[in-house]
Amino acid sequence: MNGTQFKVLGKDGKARLGRVETAHGDIDTPAFMPVGTAATVKAMRPESVAETGAQIILANTYHLMLRPGAERIEKLGGLHEFMNWQRPILTDSGGFQVMSLADLRKMSEKGVTFRSHVDGSKHELTPERSMDIQRMLDADISMAFDECTPFPATPEQAEESMQLSMRWAERSKDAFVERQGYGLFGIVQGGIYKGLREQSADALKTIGFDGYAIGGLAVGEGQEAMFDVLDYTPGFLPEGKPRYLMGVGKPDDLVGAVMRGVDMFDCVLPTRSGRTSQAFSRRGTINLRNARHSDDARPLDENCACPACTNYSRAYLHHLVKIGEILGAMLLTWHNLHYYQELMAAMRSAIAAGNLEAFAAEFADQQARGDIEQL
Amino acid sequence: MNGTQFKVLGKDGKARLGRVETAHGDIDTPAFMPVGTAATVKAMRPESVAETGAQIILANTYHLMLRPGAERIEKLGGLHEFMNWQRPILTDSGGFQVMSLADLRKMSEKGVTFRSHVDGSKHELTPERSMDIQRMLDADISMAFDECTPFPATPEQAEESMQLSMRWAERSKDAFVERQGYGLFGIVQGGIYKGLREQSADALKTIGFDGYAIGGLAVGEGQEAMFDVLDYTPGFLPEGKPRYLMGVGKPDDLVGAVMRGVDMFDCVLPTRSGRTSQAFSRRGTINLRNARHSDDARPLDENCACPACTNYSRAYLHHLVKIGEILGAMLLTWHNLHYYQELMAAMRSAIAAGNLEAFAAEFADQQARGDIEQL
Numbered sequence: 001m002n003g004t005q006f007k008v009l010g011k012d013g014k015a016r017l018g019r020v021e022t023a024h025g026d027i028d029t030p031a032f033m034p035v036g037t038a039a040t041v042k043a044m045r046p047e048s049v050a051e052t053g054a055q056i057i058l059a060n061t062y063h064l065m066l067r068p069g070a071e072r073i074e075k076l077g078g079l080h081e082f083m084n085w086q087r088p089i090l091t092d093s094g095g096f097q098v099m100s101l102a103d104l105r106k107m108s109e110k111g112v113t114f115r116s117h118v119d120g121s122k123h124e125l126t127p128e129r130s131m132d133i134q135r136m137l138d139a140d141i142s143m144a145f146d147e148c149t150p151f152p153a154t155p156e157q158a159e160e161s162m163q164l165s166m167r168w169a170e171r172s173k174d175a176f177v178e179r180q181g182y183g184l185f186g187i188v189q190g191g192i193y194k195g196l197r198e199q200s201a202d203a204l205k206t207i208g209f210d211g212y213a214i215g216g217l218a219v220g221e222g223q224e225a226m227f228d229v230l231d232y233t234p235g236f237l238p239e240g241k242p243r244y245l246m247g248v249g250k251p252d253d254l255v256g257a258v259m260r261g262v263d264m265f266d267c268v269l270p271t272r273s274g275r276t277s278q279a280f281s282r283r284g285t286i287n288l289r290n291a292r293h294s295d296d297a298r299p300l301d302e303n304c305a306c307p308a309c310t311n312y313s314r315a316y317l318h319h320l321v322k323i324g325e326i327l328g329a330m331l332l333t334w335h336n337l338h339y340y341q342e343l344m345a346a347m348r349s350a351i352a353a354g355n356l357e358a359f360a361a362e363f364a365d366q367q368a369r370g371d372i373e374q375l
Numbered sequence: 376m377n378g379t380q381f382k383v384l385g386k387d388g389k390a391r392l393g394r395v396e397t398a399h400g401d402i403d404t405p406a407f408m409p410v411g412t413a414a415t416v417k418a419m420r421p422e423s424v425a426e427t428g429a430q431i432i433l434a435n436t437y438h439l440m441l442r443p444g445a446e447r448i449e450k451l452g453g454l455h456e457f458m459n460w461q462r463p464i465l466t467d468s469g470g471f472q473v474m475s476l477a478d479l480r481k482m483s484e485k486g487v488t489f490r491s492h493v494d495g496s497k498h499e500l501t502p503e504r505s506m507d508i509q510r511m512l513d514a515d516i517s518m519a520f521d522e523c524t525p526f527p528a529t530p531e532q533a534e535e536s537m538q539l540s541m542r543w544a545e546r547s548k549d550a551f552v553e554r555q556g557y558g559l560f561g562i563v564q565g566g567i568y569k570g571l572r573e574q575s576a577d578a579l580k581t582i583g584f585d586g587y588a589i590g591g592l593a594v595g596e597g598q599e600a601m602f603d604v605l606d607y608t609p610g611f612l613p614e615g616k617p618r619y620l621m622g623v624g625k626p627d628d629l630v631g632a633v634m635r636g637v638d639m640f641d642c643v644l645p646t647r648s649g650r651t652s653q654a655f656s657r658r659g660t661i662n663l664r665n666a667r668h669s670d671d672a673r674p675l676d677e678n679c680a681c682p683a684c685t686n687y688s689r690a691y692l693h694h695l696v697k698i699g700e701i702l703g704a705m706l707l708t709w710h711n712l713h714y715y716q717e718l719m720a721a722m723r724s725a726i727a728a729g730n731l732e733a734f735a736a737e738f739a740d741q742q743a744r745g746d747i748e749q750l
Contacts, residue, residue: 039694043701045682068669068694076672076690084686294443297451307420311459315451319414319443326418326701 003210004141004183006242010352014234014261017351020211020242022088022140023181024080025055029242029263030347032254032340033058033090035271038067039083042271043326043333046085052306052334053341055087056140058266061094061133062101065123066116070136078138090266091139092246093130093172093187096148096215109164111145127171131184135177143213144172146187151219158191165189165215166203173207183210185244191216192225194232201236211242214262218247227256234261251280251343252367255360258347270340274333277321279308281339284367288332293318306338307331378585379516379558381617385727389609389636392726395586395617397463397515398556399455400430404617404638405722407629407715408433408465410646413442414458417646418701418708421460427681427709428716430462431515433641436469436508437476440498441491445511453513465641466514467621468505468547468562471523471590484539486520502546506559510552518588519547521562526594533566540564540590541578548582558585560619566591567600569607576611586617589637593622602631609636626655626718627742630735633722645715649708652696654683656714659742663707668693681713682706 010017018029034041034049036057041049049057059079064070076082079089095112099105102114102123111126127145134142146165149158169186176184186204190196204212214233217226226248234243244264245257254265270280277289281301288300296314304310308317308331320328350359385392393404409416409424411432416424424432434454439445451457454464470487474480477489477498486501502520509517521540524533544561551559561579565571579587589608592601601623609618619639620632629640645655652664656676663675671689679685683692683706695703725734 038698038700039691040700040702043705045702045705047682047686067698068690072670072690075670076688082688082691082694084691295447295450307422311422313451313457315443315447316414316457316459319457323413323442325413325415326704327415327420329701330418330420330705 002178002180002182004181006211006240008240012351012354012356013259015258015347015351015356016261016263017348018242018263020088020264021181022056022183023179024086024088024140027055027088027264028348030254030258030344030351031056031264032344033264033266034337034340035060035266035268036083036085037268038063039073039079041333041337043275043329044271044337046083048334049085049337050087052337053345054337056090057085057087058090058092059137059139060097061091061130061137062097062125064091064137065094065125065133066118066121070133074136074138078136080138088140089138090141091134091137091143093143093145094125094133095130095146096247098125099148107147109167127168128175131172131175131177140181141183141185141211142176144169144184144186144209146189146215148219149189149191149216151191151216151221153191155193155196158189158193159196162189162191162196162200166200169204170207173209185209185211185213185242187213187215187246188233188237189216192221192229197229197233198236201233205238209241211244211264212237213244213246215246217245218249218253218267223253223256226253227260230257230260230262251340252364254340254343255347255363258351259356259360270336271333274336275329277328277332278336279332279339280336282366283369288314288317288321288328290318300335304335304338304342306335308335377553377555377557379556381586381615383615387726387729387731388634390633390722390726390731391636391638392723393617393638395463395639396556397431397558398554399461399463399515402430402463402639403723405629405633405719405726406431406639407719408639408641409712409715410435410641410643411458411460412643413438414448414454416708416712418650418704419646419712421458423709424460424712425462427712428720429712431465432460432462433465433467434512434514435472436466436505436512437472437500439466439512440469440500440508441493441496445508449511449513453511455513463515464513465516466509466512466518468518468520469500469508470505470521471622473500474523482522484542486543502543503550506547506550506552515556516558516560516586517551519544519559519561519584521564521590523594524564524566524591526566526591526596528566530568530571533564533568534571537564537566537571537575541575544579545582548584560584560586560588560617562588562590562621563608563612564591567596567604572604572608573611576608580613584616586619586639587612588619588621590621592620593624593628593642598628598631601628602635605632605635605637626715627739629715629718630722630738634731634735645711646708649711650704652703652707653711654707654714655711657741658744663689663692663696663703665693675710679710679713679717681710683710
C-alpha cells in the first residue's frame with residue numbers, strides 16, 4: 001500500500017491519539033518534531049535526540065539543496081544515512097524559507113527563482129523540483145510546495161496566494177513518486193479567513209494527500225487569532241489523516257492546538273532557546289543568564305530526568321551560558337527537547353485516559369502559578 | 376599518608392609505566408590530561424570525556440578565580456561536584472595565564488597584581504593566594520605558583536626568573552594544606568639552559584614535592600630544543616615521583632617526551648583542533664574543511680571506535696564544519712580526545728611489553744607515510 005498510514009487510536013473531545021506509520025518507523029501522535037535544519041539538530045548528537053523520545057525530526061529542503069546539495073545526499077545514501085538518524089524524517093518544501101532567506105527572489109506561476117544567500121548561485125524551486133529534492137533526501141514525509149501567505153493579508157491577497165498554492169499542490173501531487181511508507185502532505189492556506197480555509201481544505205481533499213498541514217500560522221497573528229483558525233480548520237479535514245500545524249510553537253500553543261484536533265508539530269523554539277539560555281519547564285520558562293542562579297545548587301527541574309537536570313546545578317548552567325561555553329547550549333537544548341517530548345507524551349496519556357481537559361487546566365495553572373525561578 | 380602517591384610499575388629505556396593515586400582515583404601513566412579551562416572540556420559532556428578513557432583533567436585557576444570565583448565553587452562543593460567530574464583534577468597555578476591574559480599586570484617579589492580581562496576588576500595572585508584557590512577548587516593535584524620564563528631569554532634573564540620561581544615554590548609549599556590524596560607539584564624552570572634546569576630541580580627536591588613539572592617549554596622554542604631539554608631534565612628529578620610536561624603537545628611530542636621519561640601531559644591541542652576542523656589520526660592530521668571530503672562516504676578513521684568514526688562519513692563531518700554547526704566541534708573534539716587517550720594507552724602497553732622503541736618507530740613511520748587524506 002503506497003503512502004504513509006495513519007490510525008486514530010482514541011479521541012478525547014477534538015483531540016486524537018494516533019499513530020503515523022512510515023518507511024522508517026512509527027510516530028505516536030500528538031507528536032513534536034525537533035528541527036534539524038541542515039541535517040543536524042543543532043548542538044545534539046542524533047543518538048541524543050532519540051534519547052529524548054523524539055520519533056521524527058524535520059529537515060529543511062532550502063538549506064539542504066544549497067549545502068551540501070540534494071544530489072550529493074542521495075549519492076551518500078539519503079538523509080537518514082547521511083546524518084545517522086534511522087527514524088522518520090519530514091522535509092518541508094522549501095517554499096517558506098526561499099521567501100524568507102533567499103536573495104533576488106522572483107515568483108511566477110511556475111515557481112520561484114532565487115539566488116543562494118550563501119554564495120549567490122542561481123536556483124529554481126518549483127513544485128516538481130521540490131518533489132524531486134525531497135525524494136533524493138529520502139524524506140518519509142514530503143510537503144507540497146506552497147506559498148506561505150504573509151500576515152497581515154487582505155482577503156483578496158490571501159485568496160490569490162491560497163489559489164496559487166492549491167495549483168502548486170496539484171502539481172506537487174502529480175510529481176510525487178508514490179512508494180510504500182512514503183507520504184505527501186498538502187498544506188491548507190487561507191490566512192485568518194474561514195471561508196478561504198474551507199475552500200483550501202476542499203481543494204486539497206479533492207487532490208488527496210496522506211496528511212494535511214495547516215500553514216500560514218505562527219507568522220505574527222498571535223495565539224488568539226491562531227486558536228480562532230484552529231477552532232474550525234481541523235473540522236474541514238478528513239478524520240482519518242494526520243493534521244500538522246507548521247512552525248508551532250510554545251508549550252501552551254501545543255496544548256491548545258492538540259485540544260483543537262492537531263496531531264503533529266515542529267518548531268525551532270526548544271533548540272534555539274537552548275542556544276540562548278532559555279529553558280522550558282513545568283513552571284514556565286527560566287532564563288539561565290539571570291544572576292540569581294549563580295549560587296543555586298538546585299537542579300533546573302528536580303522532576304526532570306534529562307542529563308542537564310540530573311547531573312548539574314543551576315549555578316553550573318548559569319556559569320556555562322554566562323561565558324558562552326558550547327556545553328551550555330548542549331545541555332539546555334537537550335533539556336528543552338526532553339521537556340517537549342515529555343509534554344507530548346503526557347498529552348497522549350491524557351487523551352488515552354480521557355482527561356485531557358483536566359490535564360490542560362493543570363498545565364495552565366502550573367505555568368501561571370509562576371516562574372520556576374521563584375520556587 | 377599525606378599527598379598523592381606514585382608507583383613505578385615498569386620501565387623501558389627511560390620511559391616509565393606508573394600509577395598516580397589521588398583522592399578521586401588513580402591515573403595510569405603516561406597520561407594525557409584534557410584541558411577543562413573554565414570547568415568544562417569544551418564541547419564535551421564530562422561523561423563523554425570519561426568515555427574517551429581520560430582519568431584526569433586539567434582546569435585553570437586564572438579563569439575560575441575570575442568566573443565563577445573559587446569561593447563560589449567551594450560553596451557549591453568543589454570543582455568535581457560543580458562540573459560533575461568525579462575523577463582526579465589537576466589545577467594550574469594561574470601564573471602562566473595571568474601573564475598571557477590579564478591586563479595591567481604588575482609583578483613583584485610578593486606576586487602579581489592585575490586587572491581581569493573580563494570586567495577590569497582588580498585581583499592579586501601570590502603563591503599563598505594560588506594555594507588557597509586551588510584548595511577551594513578541591514584540586515587533587517595543585518601546582519606551585521611560578522613565573523613561566525619567556526622564550527627567548529638570556530641566561531641572566533632565565534636565571535633571575537627561575538630563582539624567583541624557586542622562592543615562590545618554597546612559599547607555595549609552606550602555604551599548601553597537606554591532606555591525604557592531595558598533592559602539590561613543583562615546576563622546574565631554567566629555559567634551555569642545562570645548568571639552570573639542574574639548579575632548579577635541586578632547589579625543588581630540597582623543598583620536596585609530590586611530583587615535578589617541567590615548565591617553560593612549548594613556548595616557541597621548537598621540538599628539537601624541547602627534546603634537548605628533555606634529554607637531561609628528567610634525569611635531575613627523583614625516580615619515584617611523577618614528571619609532568621606542561622602544555623605539550625602534538626602526538627609526536629608526546630611519544631618523544633615519554634621516551635625521555637615524562638609521565639604526564641596536558642594540552643589544548645586536541646580540543647582546540649576539534650573546534651577548528653582538524654582531526655588527529657594514526658596517519659597524521661586531517662583537515663575536514665578540505666573540499667576533497669565532500670563526497671567521501673568513508674569514516675574519518677575506519678579503525679577508530681569513537682562516535683565520530685563509528686556513525687558518520689567524512690562527507691558529513693565536512694558538511695558540519697563547513698557550515699559551522701556545533702555538532703562538528705562536538706564530534707571532532709570527541710575523536711581527538713579519543714585518539715590521544717588511545718595513543719597514551721598504546722604507549723603504556725608498549726612500555727609494559729618492553730617494545731616502546733619499536734612502537735615509536737612504527738608511529739613515526741605511519742605519520743610520515745602520510746596523510747590519511749591520501750589513503
